[in-house]
């Protein structure tokens with residue numbers, strides 16, 4: 001390896017290293033399961049998991065489950081992100097609003113969202129609303145507080161320059177503050193989307209008719225560890241795609257910030 | 259144009275934390291004049307400028323621009339900050355156009371004026387570049403063009419070259435002097451650097467800290483046809499040394 005710089009450069013590329021890391025885990029997994037050291041019921045091999053996955057896919061449940069989970073996350077997170085933006089900006093620009101809301105939000109933020117599930121079920125039953133609400137509760141306060149921070153760190157020179165150039169009020173918000181915080185807002189959404197995605201699974205584990213979390217809890221009842229693994233891997237993959245999507249959007253929309 | 263600063267004082271803070279930062283500052287600035295404020299750190303130079311810009315209000319005294327009291331920031335007083343303050347997501351041209359477009363000027367007019375002022379600062383070729391693709395000196399020239407594009411009555415420069423290294427600073431001083439000669443702008447320059455003040459300004463005010471006040475003023479009469487030559491000419495060096503020793507004695511009195 002030391003003698004081939006090209007190979008070394010290839011191997012030390014972050015993407016190549018990342019794929020190697022994942023492959024290593026798969027290899028260990030395959031070795032452990034195919035050696036017969038562990039009970040198949042306990043830890044199914046990659047092959048069995050793949051079979052279970054293709055089976056679910058062919059029966060259409062995999063796509064239906066994924067769609068159900070994604071839809072809940074999408075609706076809950078859209079509401080959370082949409083409300084957090086104006087409220088976060090208001091808190092970041094107005095001291096009174098900030099002093100009024102920040103302690104409250106900081107408090108609620110530390111209440112674990114899953115602990116709200118029993119209440120939500122009592123209030124809203126077992127349908128979609130409590131799940132969407134859970135995602136909202138679990139992400140809104142983080143979104144708003146992180147956007148507030150982004151606004152507070154807008155350099156005062158940028159705002160004051162706009163003032164001395166004849167700007168006032170709303171245009172300063174839309175043309176100075178908004179573009180400046182855009183990369184951080186996208187990053188905030190990216191980070192909190194991960195908890196939204198976690199929460200939907202938790203909600204479905206508790207009560208749901210369909211969804212990736214629901215499938216996992218069903219699989220547990222029938223001791224189908226292979227299906228549990230399918231669920232986990234699909235959840236991870238979808239989460240990763242969402243994350244990459246946000247990163248792509250950020251590179252596209254905010255190339256100046258790189 | 260007539261800017262009148264009369265007996266302006268400024269304090270920050272309340273109660274026991276109240277601190278007098280400017281004490282009874284007065285001066286006048288008229289069309290075409292280039293004035294400099296020199297003083298050590300904390301002598302309140304930036305505060306004077308922020309008061310004129312309307313970013314702060316005086317605690318006492320008044321500031322009038324053409325007889326009208328200054329109440330708030332406005333496009334008739336352009337400002338350039340020490341820290342690079344270009345909008346990083348806008349190109350050089352879009353930065354220059356920013357003020358005009360904030361004021362909702364006509365598109366064709368904006369285009370024309372932007373091109374003109376980029377040309378004035380010698381950056382016509384850099385129109386499409388983002389700030390991070392420009393050197394520090396170029397960024398400050400864009401910031402100056404952006405302020406000038408509004409055709410302000412007075413240009414306020416708060417240590418515009420403070421962050422640049424020495425060589426670039428010297429060429430920027432020559433650039434600014436040349437710009438002043440060509441356009442006849444009215445400028446108030448803040449600087450730490452006595453040499454910079456003497457090279458560029460017709461009137462130099464020396465400020466002392468705690469509380470900030472003007473302790474000495476000089477009208478500078480020097481032949482500015484060749485700045486490079488001026489920097490090393492005996493009358494210039496003499497004047498520079500005189501002001502430097504004044505500043506030193508001020509600092510000494512405080513230690």
Ligand SMILES: Nc1ncnc2c1ncn2[C@@H]1O[C@H](COP(=O)(O)OP(=O)(O)OP(=O)(O)O)[C@@H](O)[C@H]1O
Nearest residue numbers: 270271279297298299300301302303304305306470
């Ligand atoms: N918003 C503010 N609140 C409280 N104190 C302030 C504020 N702005 C300035 N000061 C104080 O006023 C004094 C003068 O500050 P100013 O920035 O005007 O000085 P300066 O001469 O520009 O200094 P420098 O050369 O370091 O830029 C300093 O002691 C500073 O701490």
Ligand SMILES: [Mg+2]
Nearest residue numbers: 303304305416
């Ligand atoms: Mg200052």
